[in-house]
Amino acid sequence: MNGIHDMGGMHGHGPVEHEKDEPVFHAPWEARMLGLRRGATFPPEVNLDRWRHIRELIPPHLYLSRSYYDHWCMTYTAALLHSGWVTAEEIKSGHAAPGSAKRNDAMRPDEVWPAQKTRGIFTRAVETTPLFAIGQRVRARDINPTGHTRLPRYVRGRVGIVRLHHGGHVLPDTNAHGEGEAPQHLYTVAFAMRELWGADASPHDEICADLWESYLEPA
């Protein structure tokens, strides 16, 4: 979706605010939210790609005005409501409705480190031959899907060079929407800054993006 999250190339957000000796968390609730994200049970359809998509769907004024871990709180709240695991009344009260079911399969503390080490492997076998080779010129397709995609707006329609081939990776565009992992070849494509931003850009700087095969066409 062409949402507020797709920020590459925008002006007007002000200078980067670099905090010296930044703490890991700025408030205890941030730490609790991190722990919930990592340690709570999620509805099975809420994989990482769905999570990102729900975050993208935060209304733009809230996306820009609320802090990062608040995004997580809003995302998790919306995901639980959408999946029917909680009701709005329960979210408001912070308590389970009387008589509602209680599960007993939450992650235990001793399962934290094994989860940290084993979660998040996105490589998958792909049977097809890669369509593109390293060094080949490719164009990022000019597509504007309304669902989740990891093709940033700033490269759409632009020509770059394939730099790396990473093999098969889960496709976010389908995985976010319950349409399966549909793995595809993943490439790193380098775009000259001048190709993206015009003649005023640096003549030799470039930006690389990781793009799935269906995002690309020969150029």
Next chain:
Amino acid sequence: MAHHHHIHADLPPDPALRVKALESLLTEKGLVDPATIDAWIEAYESKIGPHNGAKVVAKAWVDPAYKQLLLSDGTKAVAALDLLGQQGQHIVALENTPDLHNLVVCTLCSCYPLPLLGLPPVWYKAAPYRSRAALDPRGVLREFGLELPEHVKIRVWDSTAEIRYLVVPERPAGTEHLSEAQLAALVTRDSMIGVAKVKAP
């Protein structure tokens, strides 16, 4: 997917209150164990942090064979130190040289090599950096106090997939006598994102 409905407007604006209510609700439903939340916090406050990435960089500085492995197969090299993990299972290492400077961003969200660098700083996840690192990396680096000569090529890496990028900064001059552990202590988080250089002690 109209996920957000009007729920947020009906809840208190203070996120501390909302997160507290969420934790108590999920605990009552058996969807989370508060001791597990404690354990994750502890992991991110002690075990998972930029000291891990620094270990990788320092080893690459002193061990040419390791450096070669790191630059050709980052995942394998990081696995050799048992440092892979969630949000950092697929690693590509990027070597900074006198002629090439690498800079990592995630314009679409906040992708970051967590097992190697810990939780990302606020600025990395915020709009100013995400928007302009792709458009004007030299200007952004200037805001970090890093002015690169025009002849140095800048290569920005937008983390749009599950590949996580680790910048291997240049080893500062005058550090030939330092041990691997002493070198690791010099390597900062910012230098492994690409917004700073490593300074000699």
